[in-house]
Amino acid sequence: MTPIPPRPDASVRTTPSLPNRDARRRPRRGLAALASAAALVTAVAVGVPAGSASAAAPSTPVPGMQVPALKDVLGDAGIEHVGVAMGSGEVQGTSADLIARHFNAMTPENEGKADAIQPVEGRFDFTGIDRLLDFADAHGMKMYFHVDFWMPQTPAWFFLDNGRPLTNSPADQALLKARMEAHVKAISDHIASRYPNGNSPIWAMDVVNEVINDGPNGNPHDMKDTRWFQVLGEGFVDEGFQLAKKYFPGVKLFINEYNTDSPSKRTDYLGLISALLQRGIPVEGVSQQSHIGLRSDIEQLRTTIHAVKALDPNLIEAISELDVGASKAAATGDSQNRSHTAPIYSNPDDTAAAVGWVYKDLFTMIRQEAANLDSVTFWGSDNAHTWLHSPAIDQPWDQPLPFGVNREAMPAYWGIVNPGLLPPRPPLPKG
Numbered sequence: 001m002t003p004i005p006p007r008p009d010a011s012v013r014t015t016p017s018l019p020n021r022d023a024r025r026r027p028r029r030g031l032a033a034l035a036s037a038a039a040l041v042t043a044v045a046v047g048v049p050a051g052s053a054s055a056a057a058p059s060t061p062v063p064g065m066q067v068p069a070l071k072d073v074l075g076d077a078g079i080e081h082v083g084v085a086m087g088s089g090e091v092q093g094t095s096a097d098l099i100a101r102h103f104n105a106m107t108p109e110n111e112g113k114a115d116a117i118q119p120v121e122g123r124f125d126f127t128g129i130d131r132l133l134d135f136a137d138a139h140g141m142k143m144y145f146h147v148d149f150w151m152p153q154t155p156a157w158f159f160l161d162n163g164r165p166l167t168n169s170p171a172d173q174a175l176l177k178a179r180m181e182a183h184v185k186a187i188s189d190h191i192a193s194r195y196p197n198g199n200s201p202i203w204a205m206d207v208v209n210e211v212i213n214d215g216p217n218g219n220p221h222d223m224k225d226t227r228w229f230q231v232l233g234e235g236f237v238d239e240g241f242q243l244a245k246k247y248f249p250g251v252k253l254f255i256n257e258y259n260t261d262s263p264s265k266r267t268d269y270l271g272l273i274s275a276l277l278q279r280g281i282p283v284e285g286v287s288q289q290s291h292i293g294l295r296s297d298i299e300q301l302r303t304t305i306h307a308v309k310a311l312d313p314n315l316i317e318a319i320s321e322l323d324v325g326a327s328k329a330a331a332t333g334d335s336q337n338r339s340h341t342a343p344i345y346s347n348p349d350d351t352a353a354a355v356g357w358v359y360k361d362l363f364t365m366i367r368q369e370a371a372n373l374d375s376v377t378f379w380g381s382d383n384a385h386t387w388l389h390s391p392a393i394d395q396p397w398d399q400p401l402p403f404g405v406n407r408e409a410m411p412a413y414w415g416i417v418n419p420g421l422l423p424p425r426p427p428l429p430k431g
Contacts, residue, residue, distance in 0.1 A: 058421065061408035064382070070102040070402065073417050074363075078370030081105040081203070083144055083377035085321065088131040090381060096135070098407050099381050105142040105203070107320070107377050108132050109387075112146050113153040118183055121157050126190050133194065136201040144320070144377060147206040147256065148184060149240045151226040159227040166231050176231050181243050188247035204252040204285060204318070204375070207244045208237050212257055212268045221272040237272070238281050245282040254285035256320055261292070261300035270307055277312060287320035291379070294326055294344055294354050294428060298361050305369050318375035319366070323400035324358045324412065325388060326351045343397035350426040352399045356411025359402070360419040382407050 071082040083105035090096055099106065110116055111128030118124050136143050158179055159166050166172040191200050211229075213222045220234050228236040237255075244253050255273060259265045276283050286308045288301060301319075308315055327341040345351045366373060380386040382403035388395045402413035414421040 058409075058414075061404065061406070064098050064403045064407045064409050064413070065101060067409045067413065068417060070413075070416065071104040074366075074376060075104070077367045079366070079373060079376050081142060081144070081318075081375035081377075083107055083142075083375060084381050085109040085146075085377060085379045086132065086135075086381055087111065087385070088128040090385065091131050091135040094407055095381050095385065098403060100139045100141075102403075103141065103378075105144055105375065105377065106132065106136060107144045107146045109146075109379075110153070113150060114148075114158070114183060115153045115155050117187065119155055121179070122182075124186050124190070130194075133201065141201060142203045143201045144254075144318075144375065145202050145205040145251070146320075147209045148187075148244060149180070149207065149228065149236070150209040151224070151228060152210075154227075159231065166227075168231050168233070173232055176236075177239055180236075180239055184240075184243045184247050198250070202248070202251055204254055204316075205244060205248060206254050206256040206287065206320070207240045209256045210258060211237060211255075212265060212272065214259060214262075214265065216264075221275070222268045223272070234272075234275075237276060238279060241276070241281045241283060252284045252316055253282055254287050254316075254318065254320070255283055256287040256289060258289040258291055258321070260288040260290075260304045261296060263300070263303075266300075266304050266307060269304075270311055273308075273315075274311055283315070285316040285318060285374075287318040289321035289379075290319045290323075291321055292324055292358070292362070293329075294324070294358055296358070298358075298365050301362075302365050302369060305372050309372055316374045317372055318377070319373065320375070320377050321379040322376060323379045323386065323388065324355045324362075325395065325398050325400055326355055327395055327398065341395070343395075344429060345397075345426065347426075348397065348399070349423070351397060352411045353423040354426050354428065355399055356413075356415040356422050357425045359412045359415030360422060363416045378402065383410070 074082045082103055084099055084103040085107045086095075086099055087109050088111055090099065108129060111132055116128055117126065133143065135141070158176065161172065161175060166176055191202065194200070211223050211226075213219070213224045216222050217225060219225060219229065223229055223234060232239060241253055244251070255276075257265070257269050260269055273283060273286060288304055290301065292298075292301075305317055308317055326344050328344055329341045343351065345354065366376065378401055380401050382405065383389070383399050383401050384405040384407075386398065386400055387393060388398040388400055399410060399412070402410055402416060404410045411422055
């Protein structure tokens with residue numbers, strides 16, 4: 001990720017709240033009680049007497065199935081949807097148990113993307129998404145559908161006519177729009193066939209993903225020069241949202257973007273959203289992916305939260321792909337601009353501790369901004385299921401999630417639930 005520039009002098013000082021938001025919140029049980037429960041679990045695990053005057057960092061791992069559920073801890077803090085990205089291979093076994101315990105919402109990591117659902121024109125495969133819907137149904141979870149239109153995982157055939165690349169001619173634009181509609185309609189028809197009474201667990205949907213470039217490129221709002229943009233221009237976003245509203249009228253429709261803690265990216269992102277709203281396009285939610293790193297400025301995320309509320313207080317906000325990288329240049333979530341870098345720390349324990357402290361700082365802010373955040377989704381169930389360890393990224397040193405490779409509670413977990421149990425914060429090396 002490009003180093004974050006210094007914070008600008010101007011910042012939003014007030015935070016409008018969503019109308020009637022408190023009516024959707026469940027009663028708080030008290031964070032102190034949950035923190036005490038976490039301390040008790042840790043005390044039992046490491047042999048510290050319950051009620052001791054001071055807590056210590058766990059000397060042995062505490063199983064994730066034995067600690068307070070994140071959905072309860074964060075629900076009591078005011079976050080309605082506490083989600084996790086998962087694949088259809090995680091619907092059984094120990095990962096499934098961990099997910100069911102800690103989360104009340106889920107995002108299909110890949111199963112909702114166009115190359116999974118319609119790899120060949122007119123040939124639809126809902127096997128993966130059905131497995132995840134079955135899991136959501138079985139565990140009373142909601143689904144944040146991801147994603148209708150995202151360039152890196154859109155099959156090439158979308159942009160070809162008998163092998164000829166589509167242009168921005170009226171005929172080619174009409175063909176691409178027809179394909180967009182066929183794709184969204186097929187998903188809608190399939191969901192309707194599963195849930196004829198309209199009780200689908202899908203509460204939200206990413207309509208478009210990662211449409212803003214990192215840096216100026218001459219396009220409106222510095223939109224990426226993708227095939228979508230080359231054929232339809234900025235209007236492809238309009239078309240996507242109008243189709244999603246037509247076929248998913250009861251689902252909250254989101255735009256999703258990475259690096260929103262960058263002031264320049266924020267300006268472009270909000271400029272696009274403002275233009276869409278002025279044109280009457282039904283954007284209902286704004287997501288910040290939040291693939292952050294050890295050097296990320298948490299206050300920049302807060303500034304974006306405030307800026308969205310200042311733009312339109314009715315917009316729902318979400319943190320949609322949260323993890324904390326520990327590389328010298330953190331991965332951003334942009335598959336077209338991936339950073340293969342070295343670890344900041346050579347000692348894995350230092351990495352885990354530093355990540356835990358970033359989670360502590362981040363969730364201090366999230367609790368303060370809970371009235372403006374509807375959803376927080378972690379991008380992976382545990383450190384054995386993180387995109388940062390995939391061959392394409394190849395950063396095996398990263399420990400980005402609250403649970404470890406053996407589904408144990410990591411310092412990242414304690415940074416969220418009970419920072420008093422964090423190990424000492426290691427100094428952050430210069431660089």
